[in-house]
Amino acid sequence: MKRLLAVALVLVLVFSAVLTAHAESVQDALEKAAKMTNEELYAKAKEEFAAGAQLNFYSTTSFAEKAAANFMKAYPDLDGKVIYAEIDDGETYTKLTNQIGSGVKDSPDMALVQNGPDLKVNLLEDELSYNYFPEALKDVVPEAYQEPTVVTFINSLMIYNNKEGSVGVNNVWQLVEEDWKGRVFFKDPTNETVNLNFLIMLTSPEWTEKMEKAYEARYGKAWASDEFESASYEWIDGFLKNVNYTFTSASKIATGIASGAAGNMGIFVFSKLRKVAEEDRANLTVLQFENDVDCFSGFMYNVYATVCSDTDCPYACALFINWLLSEEGFAGEKSWNSSQGYYSPNTTIGKPEGLEDQAYVYWDGKLVFEDLEYIDGLGAAYTDVYRFINVRVSK
């Protein structure tokens, strides 16, 4: 019996040692990878793939599929081994927290995810995934976007159907007024965390102050209320009352507004304009390109890359992240930069000529930028904001 127990104990120890060693080795590999050149990484990735690995990655942005295709063209020995799967924003972390470490065949090796606060709490803090950022790019990507690594910024803008001319919106408080009821389209924030984060960001002191100023500019008096905690809460309440949820995705909002009734407006992902049929494109106007809006004309959020702690191809993941951050990866044929609404954190990559868009810096101050630290620092207060939004969406 004693002998049996001893054997069992040894087995458990060996097993946990193997597991720990495996976890350490991914982290170590990523640390080493950060100092390597792309050629060195390519050689390592080839070794990993020769040993039977393949790079399965999840992404909330469909453009990543094209980026992967371009990546495999650039590194032909990896062809057919970089497998993309689109994942819904809402269930990203349920899927990832359960699949990482499960040992299930084809579970993800890395992921491109949105909603930084959840990435931090659910994956990085629990060491289910690791951050990777290449040292070679430290000078061209601002420090704030290196940990967690941002691979692209995406903006959602106020865009309207112009068939009967301008809607004349120059202040966000107009959108909570009666005549906008049912005419403003927005994806359910309880289903799309970046939309939720946008509303949560509005409750920050910085944006509350801006909202109060905009209120005063619109109504000629200082904001005051017994009902709401702040001007931002009142705006969220009025806005969600006016929102029309007919379209359940950004693509549907884009095509729906373009082919739908005149004067309808949506706050949706700018890049989705590519989904609109050519005949309908002229029906859409980006409000910010018509006039400035007091105090914002949309919001900007980040897409992060993260490497799963159980990957068997950390070097291939590192090489792919390098690719996404590079000019050829980000601005290659039909990849992110060829569309409106995607911006690289790599400051050497600007938007190409001929696109109806502006560089990332243009949007600073015009859009509500997602702030990982602010949302993460809300703690228990997060529940109050979420509850406030949820009960208004579900009504």
Added chain:
Amino acid sequence: MKAIQPDLRREPMRYRLRAFFAKPANLILLLFIAVLAVLSLAPMVTMLTNMFKVHAGTEKKMLRLKAGSFTLNHFEMLFKDREWGKANFWTPLLNSLIVACGSGLLGILIGGTVAWFVTRSDLKCKKFISAVFVFPYMMPAWTLALFWTNMFQNSKVGGGVVGMVESLLGVCMPQWFVYGLFPMIVVIGLHYSPFAYLLIGGILKNMDATLEESATILKASRFTIIRRVTVPIIMPAVLSTFLLIFSSGFASYTVPVFLGSATRTFTLSTKMRALIQAGYEGQGYIIAFISILLGTLILGVNQYFTGKRKSFTTVTGKSGQVSLVKLKGANWPVSALLIVLTLFFAIMPLISFALESVIRQPGNYSPSNMTLTFWIGTEASAFETGMPNGILMNGTMWSGLARQVGLALAVALVVGTCGMLIGYACVRRRGSFLSKAVENLAFFPYLMPAMAFGTIYLAVATSASFKWMYGSFFLLGLVAAVKFLPFASRSGVNSMMQISPEIEEAATIFGVGWVTRMARILFPIQKSAIISGYLLPVINVMREVALFTLLVPYPRYLLTTMLFSFNETGYAQYGSAVTLLIIVIIIAINSLVNKLTGASFDKGIGG
């Protein structure tokens, strides 16, 4: 050497055990008791514990507690916080009940009326109407929901996108007609009306006509006969049908998603998924548990009514020749109306999906706006629409289809075999405790709404010991096999009941082994029923969404979840193309079943 003294008191037990285990039926029953207890009851326990646990994600972030810690927060939020509870539980519950009641009544009204016309009147074109009327039951319910929006969306409601009715006839229906509870009731009611037609039609067809004839001789009016004779006789069947449609309507997930999202009309099923998706798993599990309780209650009431019906039909005695009501001048108008309506809901969806899959600009049905890009587009032409290729040229679609077909075949193999074995064992040991236990355990998953059942297995697969299952093909196969076992086991019991045990006993006397008896005697006799038992799960798996949606590793893993994702994320044309593909596959499988077994849905009723 000391002689071994046999313990005489133990001998009878030993012999009894030997005799017990000598019968294959007993071994089968014991095996299934163990397997089914593990597969249907144990997951319930996991789900119950998950109602009190902090999950990774939103709950962990919100409560600032370690994942896995004990909490009562999920109950407090759902039942103590009035505003939250109303939005996330009470209103969805009320909506579910309205949809369930409404669709039950509508299903019976439509199905019952058509059943009466086909079985009790001299209606024209009965065969055609009967065959086409059951068509919507074969199609997945969500295809009708999509068809409804394709038809009736218009410039005055929602986002103002023009649908087929407005485009062709210039008519705009109001919002309540296009989105919300009303279309949910109509779509679910229409989907299940063939079900009512089959059940009520069966009773009407076999009803003893002498009762009505006696009433006629006693000079009762036609209305009085219907009210005092016909209706009471079919009432237990009507109530039973109502409860079955009610329970299906209550559990429906896909229809409320497609028709309720625009107006924020949540039902318990859609709320369950929305909460789980937003990271409130604990509350999702509580709702799943309540849905299961309600499902059990409804089916319990149904069992009660079904029991009553049995005793009712024995009163009727010998059946006579049914005298058909002459519709006279109303015959052609009624026949024409039924033909038009049945064709509209059977054929129009196919035309609608075909059209929606080839138009570029929504609402524009002119030939110049049509393209095959969404079907056969290559990289150059199709990429702008968000997919690298048209669906027939797309590897992801073919992988999804291959997985779905593989899953359907694997599940059919397991379910068909288990159903037949359960049928054999239960019938051979009829009346014993083991037999009753296995029959009930095998039927248990039927009580659970598909979404709730998927949720239970999500709870299992996300627990530390079973993480290896999460997102695997095996898990999908397992959950589908358990969920679709009730039909197969019932059909197995029914088919085996028809075989007299003497046939098998005769073979046993000649020393024929069990396997040979099964393969050479029992299978050939009940060939068609057994083939149905294998092929029906194929159809179930091919159209299932709710059961798999929480369990697939990513949305495009299976063809049906891919379609669901297409529709949710705005790839409308791809969604329509895949829908059409699924319907065609299901119809093909169904025709195959008919050809192999000689059975069809409307057999025995249609004219």
